[in-house]
Each structure stands twice: as structure tokens, then as C-alpha cells.
Amino acid sequence: MKNTQDTNQKRRQFLQKGAAVTAIAVAPGVMLHTAAKAKPVGEAVTDAVRWGMLVDAAKCADGCDACVQACNEENGLNLLQKPHDAEDEMWDQQIPKWIRNVKVKDNLTGHVTSLPMMCQHCEHPPCVDVCPTTASFRRADGIVMVDRHLCIGCRYCMMACPYKARSFVHEVVEHKLTRTPRGKGCVESCNFCVHRLDNGQTTTACQDACAKDGHNAITFGDLNNPDSEVSKALKEQSSTQIRADLKLNTGVRYRGV
Amino acid sequence: MKVRAFEHGLLLALAVVLLAMAGVASADDKAGWKSGTSLAATQEQSCVRDAAFMRRNHMEVIKHARIDTVRKGVRGVDGSLSECIACHVNKDDKGAPIPVNQEGQFCAGCHQQVGVALDCYQCHATVPTH
Amino acid sequence: MMKKIYFREWGLESRNYWMLLAVLAAVAGIGGLAALYMEHHGHWVTGMSNQIVWGTPHVFAIFLIVAASGALNVASIGSVFNKTIYKPLAPLSALLAIALLLGGLLVLVLDLGRPDRLIVAMTTYNFKSIFAWNIILYNGFFVIVGFYLWTVMDRKMKCYYKPAGVTAFIWRLVLTTGTGSIFGFLVARQGFDAAIMAPWFIVMSFGFGLAIYMLVLMDVFKRDQRPLGDAIMKKLKGLLAVFVAANLMFMVTFHLTNLYGTENHAFEAFILLNGGIYTAMFWIGQVLIGGLLPLAILFHPTLSLSRGWLTAAAVMVVVGGWMTIYVIVIGGQAFPMALFPSKTILESGFYDGVNGMASSYTPSVPEVLLGLGGVAVALVVTVIGIRMLKILPLSLADEVADPHAGI
Numbered sequence: 001m002k003n004t005q006d007t008n009q010k011r012r013q014f015l016q017k018g019a020a021v022t023a024i025a026v027a028p029g030v031m032l033h034t035a036a037k038a039k040p041v042g043e044a045v046t047d048a049v050r051w052g053m054l055v056d057a058a059k060c061a062d063g064c065d066a067c068v069q070a071c072n073e074e075n076g077l078n079l080l081q082k083p084h085d086a087e088d089e090m091w092d093q094q095i096p097k098w099i100r101n102v103k104v105k106d107n108l109t110g111h112v113t114s115l116p117m118m119c120q121h122c123e124h125p126p127c128v129d130v131c132p133t134t135a136s137f138r139r140a141d142g143i144v145m146v147d148r149h150l151c152i153g154c155r156y157c158m159m160a161c162p163y164k165a166r167s168f169v170h171e172v173v174e175h176k177l178t179r180t181p182r183g184k185g186c187v188e189s190c191n192f193c194v195h196r197l198d199n200g201q202t203t204t205a206c207q208d209a210c211a212k213d214g215h216n217a218i219t220f221g222d223l224n225n226p227d228s229e230v231s232k233a234l235k236e237q238s239s240t241q242i243r244a245d246l247k248l249n250t251g252v253r254y255r256g257v
Numbered sequence: 258m259k260v261r262a263f264e265h266g267l268l269l270a271l272a273v274v275l276l277a278m279a280g281v282a283s284a285d286d287k288a289g290w291k292s293g294t295s296l297a298a299t300q301e302q303s304c305v306r307d308a309a310f311m312r313r314n315h316m317e318v319i320k321h322a323r324i325d326t327v328r329k330g331v332r333g334v335d336g337s338l339s340e341c342i343a344c345h346v347n348k349d350d351k352g353a354p355i356p357v358n359q360e361g362q363f364c365a366g367c368h369q370q371v372g373v374a375l376d377c378y379q380c381h382a383t384v385p386t387h
Numbered sequence: 388m389m390k391k392i393y394f395r396e397w398g399l400e401s402r403n404y405w406m407l408l409a410v411l412a413a414v415a416g417i418g419g420l421a422a423l424y425m426e427h428h429g430h431w432v433t434g435m436s437n438q439i440v441w442g443t444p445h446v447f448a449i450f451l452i453v454a455a456s457g458a459l460n461v462a463s464i465g466s467v468f469n470k471t472i473y474k475p476l477a478p479l480s481a482l483l484a485i486a487l488l489l490g491g492l493l494v495l496v497l498d499l500g501r502p503d504r505l506i507v508a509m510t511t512y513n514f515k516s517i518f519a520w521n522i523i524l525y526n527g528f529f530v531i532v533g534f535y536l537w538t539v540m541d542r543k544m545k546c547y548y549k550p551a552g553v554t555a556f557i558w559r560l561v562l563t564t565g566t567g568s569i570f571g572f573l574v575a576r577q578g579f580d581a582a583i584m585a586p587w588f589i590v591m592s593f594g595f596g597l598a599i600y601m602l603v604l605m606d607v608f609k610r611d612q613r614p615l616g617d618a619i620m621k622k623l624k625g626l627l628a629v630f631v632a633a634n635l636m637f638m639v640t641f642h643l644t645n646l647y648g649t650e651n652h653a654f655e656a657f658i659l660l661n662g663g664i665y666t667a668m669f670w671i672g673q674v675l676i677g678g679l680l681p682l683a684i685l686f687h688p689t690l691s692l693s694r695g696w697l698t699a700a701a702v703m704v705v706v707g708g709w710m711t712i713y714v715i716v717i718g719g720q721a722f723p724m725a726l727f728p729s730k731t732i733l734e735s736g737f738y739d740g741v742n743g744m745a746s747s748y749t750p751s752v753p754e755v756l757l758g759l760g761g762v763a764v765a766l767v768v769t770v771i772g773i774r775m776l777k778i779l780p781l782s783l784a785d786e787v788a789d790p791h792a793g794i
Contacts, residue, residue, distance in 0.1 A: 044329035068736065086431055093436035093738060100736030104727050112733065117726070126575060132518035133511045139330060147327050148380050152508050153500015155440040156518050162575035164724060164739060168440060168500060170431040176382040178339045183380030184429040185500025198332045242726065246574060257727075 041199060050142035051192050051251060052223035053204075054230050054239060057115040058256035059217035062103070067116050067218065070209030071099045074193060076177035083171055096167030096182075098190040099206055104257075113257055116206065116218070119144055119165040119190040120242065121251030127157035127166065136187075142223070142251050145191040153185040162243050165189045192220070223251065293366020297344035304344075305335040312367075315341075319377075338377060343385045356383035392475045392787060394540075394777035397770075398611050404774060411767045418760010421753035422497035430500065433754050438738050438746035439720050443713075444498040447758030450595065450712045451491030451765060452525075452566055453588055456559040457596015459484035459532060461623075462539075463559070466552025472622060472788055476604070478778040481536040483600055483769055484559075488528055490765030494758055517568045524562045531555050540777060563589045570715065577654040578719025583644065587637040591708065594630035597623065598704035605698060607773060608783070616785035617692070624697060628685035631704060635678045638711075650728075657722045657745065658714065665718035668710045677707015721745040 039045060072078040075098060082091045099118040105111070125144045127136045135150035136157045146157075158166045166189040173182045179195040182188065193204040207218040221230035239253040297303055304311055306318065315336075322336030333340075345363040346354045357364040358378045368375040399407070425433055435442040462480035465473035496502050512519045535551040538544040567588030570579040601623050608615040642659065645651040656662075658669055681700040690696040723740020726732070732739050738746060773779050780787070 039330070041333045042331060044325070044331050065736075083428070083431055090436070091431065093438055094431050096437070097737050100739075101734070102726075102732060102736070102739055103734040104730040105733050107729050107731055117737070117739075126573075128513075129515050130518060130572075131513055132516045132522060133507050134513040137328065139328070141330065145327075149323060149327065150504075150507055150511055151501065152504045154508075154518065155500070156516070156569075158437070158440040159579075159720070160573055160575055162724065163726065164437075164737065167437050168430065170436075171429040173380070176380065176386075178342075178382045178386040181380040181382070186380070187500070194330070195332075198326075198330045243728075245728075 039198070039200070045139055045141040045198075047140045047142075048224060050223045051121070051197065052142065052221070052230055053121075053192075053207075053252045054219045054233050054255065055115055055252065056217045056219075056255045057113045059215050060114045060116065061213075061215055061217075062114045064213060064215065065101055066209040066213045066215075067206035068097075068099050068101060070205040071118075071190070074205035075180045076175070076182060079173075079175040079177070080171070081174065094168075094170040096169055096188055098167070098188070115254060115257060117163060117165070117242075118206075118252065120163050120248070121190075121192065123249035123251070125248065126160040126162065126246075130156045130160040132156065139194075141197075143192050143194055143197075144189075144251075145194060146186065146188050148181060148183065148186045148188070151186040153187065155187060157187055161189075162246055162248070293362045293364070295345040295347050295363040298363065338381055339385065342381075342383070346384055354384035358383050393781045394475075394478065394779060395781050396775065396777060397607060397773040397779060399774070403610070404770075408767065408770055411763045411770065414763035415760050415767055418494075418757050418763060419497075421756035421760065422502075425753050425757070426497070426502065432751065434749045434751045435754075436746075436748070439717060439748040441716055441720065442748065443750040443754040444494050444757050446709065446713045446716055447761050448491045448495040448498070449566065449716060450709050451487050451494065451761055453563060453592045453712070454595040454599050454708075455484050455487035455491060455592075456528070456563045456566075456589075457592035457594065458487055458600050459555060459559050460593055460596055461600055462535070463552065463556040466535075466539075466548065467556045472619060475780040475783065475788060476600075476619070477539050478536060478776075479604065479607075479773065480600060481532050481539065481555075482772045482776075482778055483603060483765075484532050484596070485529060485536075486765040486768035486772065487596075487599065488525060489768055490761040490763075492525055493764055494761035497757060517565060517572060521562075521565045521569070524558070524565050528558060528562055531558050559592075560589060563592045570719070576719055576722075576724060577645075577651055578658075578715070578722050581641060581644070583637065583641050587634075587641060590630065590633045590637050591711065594627065594634050594704055595708040597627050597630055598701040598708070601627065601701045602698065602705070603769060605694060607779065611779070613779065614782045614784035614787075616783055616788060618785045619783050619788050620694075620697065624685055624691055624700075627701070627704065628682060631678060631682055631685070634711075635674075635682075638673065638678075650725075653743070654722050658718055662718060662721070662745065665714055665721060668714050668718075672707050672710025673714055675707075676703050677711055681707070717748055721748060 039049070069078075077096060077098065080095055082088075082095075086094075099116050101114060102117050103112060103114045105113075121142055121144045123138075123142070125136070125138055128138050128144065131137075132154065133150045133152055135147045135152070136144070137147060138144045153168065155168055158164075158168065166187050168187050169182060169184050172184045176182055193201075196202075196204065202221065204218075204220050207220045210216060210218045219230045219233050221228035223231055223234070225231060226235075234253060237255060239255045240257055241248070241250045241253060242257070298308070306314075311318070318336035319338055319341070320336075322334040323338070325331040325334055326337065342357055346357055347362060349355055355362055356378075358375055359365055360369070364375055364378075397404070433442060459480055461473055462477035462484075464470050465477050496505055499505070508522055512522075514520070531551070532555050534547075535555045538548040538551045564585045567585035571582055571584035573579040601620075604623075605615065605620075642655060645655050658665055660666060662669075681703040684690050684696050684700040684703075687696075691700075722745055723732075723743060726739055731743065732741050735741050740746070782788075
């Protein structure tokens with residue numbers, strides 16, 4: 001068994017090296033721009049990248065739910081079926097939601113803002129701190145996610161998350177997508193469309209949908225790369241973290257809130 | 258006295274249950290092999306390891322891959338479950354994929370035979386979806 | 388000089404014993420079926436949601452776990468603080484502690500989304516998590532209290548009696564600190580994030596555990612017609628009164644501390660004034676039934692001498708205690724999280740406290756049955772324990788357990 005594993009290890013390393021050599025030889029110009037973003041498929045993520053997002057609430061259109069719909073489709077949330085005997089309102093409280101629209105009014109000024117809320121991908125995530133089994137974890141590239149193989153469904157992370165970003169799967173899941181496994185009894189939340197990023201893509205479904213509708217309220221990219229669109233946008237103008245008082249250093253930042 | 262008799266009865270029942278479980282666990286060695294199969298399984302050379310190895314150790318391979326994939330973001334690894342399914346799924350007359358955990362199919366066939374719970378598909382898709 | 392105290396198995400008539408056991412086992416069985424039902428369908432059949440993530444099972448579980456460590460106190464007073472009158476009470480105290488913890492943990496585990504993965508919780512630890520620490524503390528509690536019980540009951544183990552007693556006492560304090568810290572460290576929610584949670588849970592454990600201990604003691608002695616003198620009951624009664632008063636004091640401190648900071652006024656108003664069921668449970672359950680009424684009985688010169696009234700007081704402490712946990716755990720979740728301080732949420736796709744509205748929760752029948760099943764399991768273990776082992780003294784009549792002899 002060890003031998004076969006070694007062989008495979010070598011095969012993998014060879015392929016990776018090959019890919020790297022090819023990339024360097026063929027397109028040094030392209031590399032400068034994209035290499036920091038797209039990671040080779042067969043390689044582990046590193047902290048050289050920190051994925052992050054800027055949401056410009058001023059551009060977020062009232063009544064638009066393109067990002068929510070796109071997320072539901074991308075991550076198979078639209079495939080969940082209401083159990084026969086479930087009541088509509090109760091079911092709506094129990095169905096998982098990764099991203100939602102929130103409309104807030106400033107108590108003093110009366111200014112109204114619409115914005116999407118999702119996992120804020122904290123640098124110091126409370127959900128990771130409280131998880132007894134390390135199922136809740138922060139990947140090297142800054143994505144906070146749940147390892148369903150270790151999740152025992154205790155929901156302590158849901159108690160701890162200051163953004164109410166997490167959902168519990170309350171029912172047996174009949175229809176699943178290969179890219180987003182999902183099953184009864186585990187907790188889940190937005191993972192920045194991790195399957196896309198791992199396969200070399202550099203956008204999230206919500207971002208694409210927002211751009212397609214012409215709002216461009218969501219900018220996504222590598223916060224560690226000063227030349228990325230999101231880093232430039234964040235450097236140019238001021239932005240805020242939700243519940244900045246908790247000092248969680250969120251990966252999702254807002255403007256106009 | 259009655260208390261003691263009750264206790265002994267309980268122990269006996271426990272022993273019977275344990276023996277029964279042991280019987281199920283060893284069934285795979287003696288029973289005639291009638292597993293579910295797939296086109297890929299009949300062409301052994303296409304798998305990531307040889308068939309005899311996979312038959313016993315596929316879970317180790319898959320587990321290794323799942324840790325790499327979920328926690329480190331490594332995709333396209335050898336033991337990727339989605340690749341397993343992509344190869345081993347059967348198609349019906351109309352060419353539609355049949356779930357691998359359906360009775361007699363590649364995964365369920367063996368697992369039913371040896372009485373080992375098939376846990377993957379509580380969360381994972383049973384047919385390729387993209 | 389005290390008379391020698393003999394311990395004997397519970398001598399209840401066989402038919403009555405099996406009847407009692409059958410009833411308790413049936414309740415436990417129904418609880419098991421309820422868990423199976425919720426497990427089979429998923430949590431959508433419960434009243435729990437993505438807003439109220441911990442429901443009635445958790446109230447039962449936390450109550451039983453807190454009471455478990457409290458039940459051990461009677462033994463600790465004897466073994467750690469050398470109060471002779473408490474020594475004959477120690478075996479039942481240790482047994483009850485183990486039984487209550489078992490019942491509570493069973494409820495907690497059976498409510499998990501994936502109870503089949505308990506092995507993961509036992510083998511994969513995140514040491515930053517209070518939960519992970521609690522798993523170790525709970526397991527250790529069984530081992531340490533079990534060993535302590537052995538040193539109490541086996542003369543050959545006498546040399547380990549004192550260290551085992553001290554270890555068990557310290558362990559139980561740490562355990563309840565851990566249980567309280569589950570809530571104390573939740574910075575996200577205003578109803579929880581408070582350091583006082585840990586000591587408050589310890590004080591609660593004293594009261595809940597002692598009340599349950601007294602109820603069980605009085606009942607099993609009565610059923611077996613063993614004499615239980617007033618001397619011992621007076622001691623326990625006085626102790627219970629102190630614990631109930633201390634619990635009230637911690638409750639007042641918790642709310643006064645919150646009231647000091649303006650940011651917490653909305654939460655305080657929710658619990659104290661306009662929180663509907665939670666406000667009602669706070670004043671009627673936590674303050675009246677769990678605090679003032681039992682105090683009045685326990686301090687009353689004549690009522691407190693009656694076993695009936697004493698039982699009533701202890702039952703009130705238990706019921707009020709359960710409601711206290713309900714208000715803390717569920718009320719704390721129902722109050723909307725402050726996502727956007729100084730802003731009002733007008734609309735939300737995920738029930739984020741629109742216009743300050745609290746989340747709703749109605750316990751479902753299977754949740755309640757699971758919780759009661761946990762209580763039944765605790766009692767089954769206790770009943771079998773006292774029947775099979777020499778846990779109970781033959782007599783606790785005043786001339787046997789004279790308080791003036793040993794102190």
C-alpha cells in the first residue's frame with residue numbers, strides 16, 4: 001500500500017511540477033496577473049492568498065435578489081423540498097440560507113440601506129473557536145467552512161456566530177449536487193463557492209449574478225494581492241466591517257452601511 | 258435472587274447480539290460474491306489502484322482524498338469520490354445514470370452483501386451532476 | 388458516640404420494585420422513540436429552527452447536567468469538609484450524580500444532528516472549544532465519582548477515600564464552570580456573554596442538585612419504610628434555603644450588571660418587561676416558583692417542619708430551576724442579535740429580528756418526551772443502583788444520625 005501511495009504521490013508531484021514549468025515557460029506575462037488568483041487544481045491552498053469581498057451597499061438595488069437566487073442554484077439550495085407535513089412559515093425558518101437580503105434603517109438619520117449578508121469569513125472566527133470536533137475550520141486561504149465529515153450537528157457554531165450566517169440542515173436531502181454535498185444533521189454556510197476557486201475559477205456565483213444584472217455591488221478577489229480589483233477598491237475608499245467591535249477582521253467588507 | 262437472574266439474562270442477550278454481529282462482519286469472506294458491478298469495474302486497469310486492493314481499501318483511499326480536498330482545497334485527486342461515481346455509475350436503457358447506492362448497483366451491491374452501512378450518500382450526490 | 392450505621396440494598400417488595408422500574412423504563416423508552424422519530428425525519432419535526440437552534444432537549448440536558456454536579460455536594464460536605472452527619476448520605480449522593488449526568492448527556496447526544504458520529508466527538512478534539520473540554524470533563528466525572536463511590540463503599544479502599552473525595556469535589560466545580568462557560572463566552576449574543584455565567588451555574592447546581600437529592604431521599608426511604616429523622620432533614624433544609632437565596636442573588640447581580648450598560652437595556656426589557664412567555668417564565672418561574680416561594684416555605688417556622696411542605700419546596704426549586712434554564716437558553720436566543728447597532732432592520736430574508744421582533748419557538752411533543760426520557764433514565768439508574776448496591780443506610784433516625792455527635 002505504501003508503495004502505491006508513493007508512486008501516486010510522485011505522479012502527482014510530477015504533474016504539478018510539469019504544470020508549473022509550463023506556466024512559467026509559456027506565459028510569464030499572464031502569470032503576473034492571474035497566478036496569485038488561480039491555484040493549480042492539484043495543489044493545497046496556502047495563506048499567500050486571502051479570499052475576500054467588498055459589498056457596495058449603495059449599488060445594491062432594493063428588491064433585487066439576483067445574488068440570493070444565484071447562490072441557491074449554485075449550491076443546490078433550490079433543490080431542497082419542503083416535507084409534506086411541514087408548515088410554510090416554520091419550514092422557511094428551518095431551510096438553509098447561505099446569503100440573504102437585509103434592509104436596515106439608521107435610527108437617527110432614517111437612511112435606508114439594502115445589503116446582502118452571508119458568512120463574513122473572519123480571520124478569528126468564533127464558530128471555529130467553539131466547534132468541539134474541528135469540523136468548523138478556516139482554510140489557509142481564509143475561507144471559513146464546515147467539514148461535514150466531522151460535523152456532529154451540535155449547533156454550537158450557530159450560537160457563536162455574530163452574523164447568524166449558519167444554517168442547520170433540518171431534513172433528509174434527496175437531491176444533491178456533486179459540487180455541494182449536503183445531508184441531514186450538519187451545519188453549513190457560505191464558502192465563497194469553494195468548488196469554483198479550487199478548480200481555478202476566481203469569481204463567486206453571487207458576484208457574477210450581481211454583475212450580470214448590471215449592479216456590480218459585489219467585488220471578490222485576493223485581499224493579499226495589492227493589485228487585485230478588490231484590494232484596489234478597498235484601498236481607494238473607506239469601508240466597514242459589520243460588528244467591527246468584535247475585532248474578528250472579516251473577509252467581507254461593506255461600503256455605504 | 259430475581260435481580261441476579263435478570264442480570265444473567267441481560268448478559269446472555271448481549272452475548273447473542275455480539276455473536277450475531279460478528280457473524281455478519283465475517284460474511285464477506287465465505288459468501289458467494291454477487292456484487293453490483295459497473296462497466297468501469299470490468300475494465301480493471303482504469304481504476305486508480307488494482308481491483309483487489311480497492312475492494313478492501315477503497316475507504317482509506319477516499320478518506321485520504323477527502324481530507325486533502327475539504328481541508329486543503331486539493332481537487333482532482335485519485336480517491337475523489339466524484340471521480341469514483343463518474344466511472345462506476347451505470348446507465349439505464351434511456352442512458353440516464355442510475356444512483357450508485359440503488360439496490361444492486363456498484364456501491365450498494367457490495368455494501369448490502371456485507372452489511373456495512375453506506376454513509377457517503379447521506380450528503381454526496383449518487384449520480385454525476387455536472 | 389454515634390451508633391454504627393448499616394447500609395443495605397433497597398428492600399422494596401419485589402412486585403412494587405418491578406412496577407416502578409417498568410413505569411420509569413416505559414417513560415425512558417418513549418423518550419428513546421421520540422429521539423428516533425426526530426432522528427429519522429430530521430429536526431424539521433421539532434420546534435427548533437435556524438433562529439432557535441437549541442430547544443427543549445437542551446433545557447432538560449443542561450438542567451440535568453447542572454443538577455448532577457450539585458447532587459454530589461451532599462457527599463462533598465461529608466468527605467471534604469468532614470461533616471459527620473452527611474457521611475451516611477454520601478453513597479446516594481454519588482450515585483445520583485452519576486445517574487443525573489447520564490440522563491442529561493443522553494438527551495444532549497440524542498439531539499445532535501448526527502448522534503451516530505459520537506465517536507468523532509470522542510476522538511477529535513478542538514481544545515479551544517469549551518464543548519470539547521466538557522466532553523473530557525463529563526467522562527472524567529463518571530470515572531472519578533465512580534471511583535469515589537467505590538472508596539466510600541469498600542472498606543479496603545478506605546485509604547483513597549479522602550483524595551478521591553477532594554478530587555471529585557474539585558472536578559465537579561470545574562465541570563459546572565465548563566457548563567456555564569458554554570454560554571459565558573458567546574460574545575455574539577447579549578443574553579449570554581457574561582463572566583458571571585460560570586459561578587452562577589455553580590450556585591444553581593447546588594440548589595437543583597440538593598432539591599433532587601432531598602426528593603429522592605425522602606421518597607426511597609418512605610417506600611422502604613426506613614426511618615428518616617428530622618435532624619438530617621433540618622440540615623438539608625437549611626442548606627437548600629441558602630442555595631436558593633444565593634441563586635436569587637446571582638440572578639439579581641446578572642440583571643443589575645446588564646442594566647448598568649445602556650447597550651443591554653433592550654435585552655433587559657425583553658426578559659423583565661415585554662418578552663411575553665420569557666418574561667412570564669422569568670417572574671413566575673424563575674423568581675416566584677424557583678426562588679421566593681420555596682424560600683418562604685423553608686424559612687417558615689412550622690411549614691418547614693412538614694415533610695409535605697418540604698417536598699413542595701424542593702419540587703418548586705426543581706420546576707423553577709428548569710424554567711430558569713429555559714429563560715436563559717431559549718430567551719437568550721429569541722432576543723434578536725445586534726447585527727447593526729443603532730440601526731433597525733426593516734426587512735430580512737433570514738428572520739434577523741425585523742423591527743426588533745424576537746424569534747419564535749414552540750416546543751414540540753417529541754422534544755419534551757426526549758427530555759422526560761432523560762429524567763427517567765436518571766431515575767432508572769438510581770433505582771437499580773440502590774436495589775443492587777448497599778447505597779442506603781438502614782436508618783437515618785435522629786438517634787442514629789445525631790448531628791451533635793460528630794460535629
